[in-house]
Amino acid sequence: MSTELNPDKILLSTSSLSIGYKDKRDVISVAEAINFEIKAGELVALIGINGSGKSTLLKTISGQIPSLSGDIKINHQLLSELPLKDLGAVLSLVLTNEHVSKQLTVMELVALGRHPYTNWLGNLSQEDLEKVNQALSQVDLIQKKDKSCESLSDGQFQKVLIARALAQDTALILMDEPTTHLDMFHKAYVLKLLKSIVKNSQKSILFASHEINLALQLCDKIILIDNHKVTYGSPLELIQKGAFDALFPKDYIVFDEHSRTFKMKISED
Amino acid sequence: MSKSLLNHILLLVLLFIGIILSLSLGSVSIPFKEIIKSLLALSVENSTWDYIIVNYRLPKTITAILIGSGLAVSGLLMQTLFRNPLAGPYVLGLSSGASLGVAFLIMGAGLLSGILGEFIFSKWAIILAASGGSLLVMLAVLSTAQRVKDTMTLLIIGLMVASLTSAVVSVLAYFSNSDDLQLYIFWSFGSLGNLSWQEVGILASCWFIGLGFAIFCLKNLNALLLGENYAKSMGVELKSNRILIIVSTSILAGSATAFAGPIAFVGLAVPHLVRQLIPTNDHRILLPSVILGGAILMLICDVIAQLPGNENTLPINAVTSIFGAPVVIWLLLRKRKLNF
Structure with missing residues (x-):
């Protein structure tokens, strides 16, 4: 499904969304009143401390678990x-x-990404092969295409998983912590790769991450989950709102507005 | 020519050799030319030879092929469903279900003999008891499969059902007399012979139906290689797919157990052996290779069980493990890793 080049096209939107878990007895709400819109060609980071509900939000948007209330619209x-x-x-x-x-x-x-489009036996058509090759070259893995995934490094395997999602050829890609297990260079490499993907293909990527400093430098928008509340906007808007000021305990990590980065607090006494 | 095609041709040649050996070796030695004549329905020098080939060796060879390939395919299905290299056709308790059915029939016969009379000692009674036992276990597993979200939970439930049924069999064995116990133990040794053409026909029908289900699942089996969450995100209905895979396994392994007794090892080992030769996880390639591999292994085990040149035969269930296990260990030590 290819997207027309319309930069204002809204790919994903939520209105008064509440997320959490419910069973027969309890309803455990993780976050309420979630409102945001992701447009075509945007790279959006989902930020929050451990246990804040990033994965719950991703699972809800991807249809793996139901929402508690409110609406999620994908492509309207x-x-x-x-x-x-x-x-x-x-x-x-x-x-x-x-x-x-x-x-x-x-x-x-990567070819398994074509699953939604192939026939009942999963045979690849000419178009499928083209999409797979295109995805492989986008992540710069075309010369490794016949290698076993076992022989790859963690960073290369992460690129294979991204290529699989690209081959699936959807307007929206959701990623759960795509940079964990990677060293500093590969974290930056993968995030820059994501940025180039959204710019060149008009796809949108929403990714959960703990790389707040990198996300602030690179992303178009940030969704911040903090203490059951969700704040949404461009990095600058969130900084001006002071959304990051109380994200971490001040004795440990402080946000430096001047350099727009989080810094560890080292006591000088 | 691609390597995988070449290896498939190699497997076909091996299968052909296995069939020839299985037909030519036995307690009565029959000239090879006469075997061919008999198969082509030409007149054979000795009518006893013709009788042995047509009514004894040929059905046994076909049974070996059907059971070996059926167990191997169900082993492959279970290993992919549970993403576990130790899974096999019996992981969900099918063989213990069959054993329970047969144990109740043979060792609980005292209770039933009044109602069923002579029928309980017939071969059909054992087949029905084994199928009934497997079916019962399968229904129990299917109803849990509907309820549990996690496939691993299903695996543990299957193992629990298996140990529960074996415990009941032990209790039955403890209270039964030595004749019944011996009869039961002989059944559990497994046997490929003694099947009439009618029984081979039923076994073959089950094989085709079970395999049909497996072929229907091929695309989703490949998606499952990415894990359940990825599979679901690409539109795989996990529950209905899981049920299809369980039904396919139950038909293939259940019918094999009903007709030949519980045969260990083949279902677990063949997918690993085949991956050593054809290193892929693409089920569209693996399925035909596993069918061939299972048939070949079963034919070889059958030939060994005949103890060529000797009047005695070994129990097939023991042969599969005694000769198969060292082969797998040797292959793994040579390659130093499991292709899974």
């Missing part, structure tokens, strides 16, 4: 009205800590 279509089999053509995922088989070649793994 209500998520709750979208059948599971059509979801794969609308959004794709990049997950960490999944038990992904590495006994596949790079090409085979």
